[in-house]
Amino acid sequence: MPYEWLPPQDDTQRLHLWPYRSLPRRGMVWFIGATAGLLLVPLSAVIGSPVLWGLLPFLLLALLSIWWALERSYRDAEIVEDLTLTADQVTLVRHGPRGKRQDWQANTHWVQVERHETGGPVKHYLTLRGGPREVELGAFLTEDERLALEWDLRQRLRAMR
Structure with a gap:
């Protein structure tokens, strides 16, 4: 899967996402x-x-x-997303193509994972809501990977609260 949970450090959990490359x-x-x-x-x-x-x-x-x-x-396709979960803050850093960087932060208690069946650029579009704006997460993942990520992320957020 083109995402992995890195080993936890203290009370911090990190998720690393990247697009799948069919041709290495x-x-x-x-x-x-x-x-x-x-x-x-x-x-x-x-x-x-x-x-x-x-x-x-x-x-x-x-x-x-x-x-x-x-x-x-x-x-x-040089896209990397890093999601950091702590007891009081969720941080998403997206490193886009050609060095473009986007940051998002929100209080862990208010963050919600939302799946949009339709209306997004892809099926089962995942977003995080709870900060100043709603952000996408893993739009480059396959449908099954987004569904697995949604379940996994909901469980980890529930455990952090």
Whole structure:
């Protein structure tokens, strides 16, 4: 699961969330290598002819475009959410893509976990309410993971109160 409860320190509990990556970096290297190898197949028929120089720039551009798109996808998915629970305060820090940081704090006693069946950007949308504004939690998780997180978070908040 792309979230984990870190070992408790004193009376503090920490939840660490991150998006799931279906293609790890090592897989990306293999994919780019296999794509380059497959692009060489049509070039082998024109080695030694001027057609090679006509095709080569377009094939290299295609390969660089695939690499750029995958790198952009990795940068956009650099999201990490850290939720800290103490007896008197809940703190959510979201580190978004390209270094964007958002903080939220509320009194533990007033925090409520809410699941929105519809109306959110995803099904079973989770939010935390109880501070100056309502914030989303784990929008990048799957439906089942959000349901498990909701149950787990409700139990831990109940235990903290």
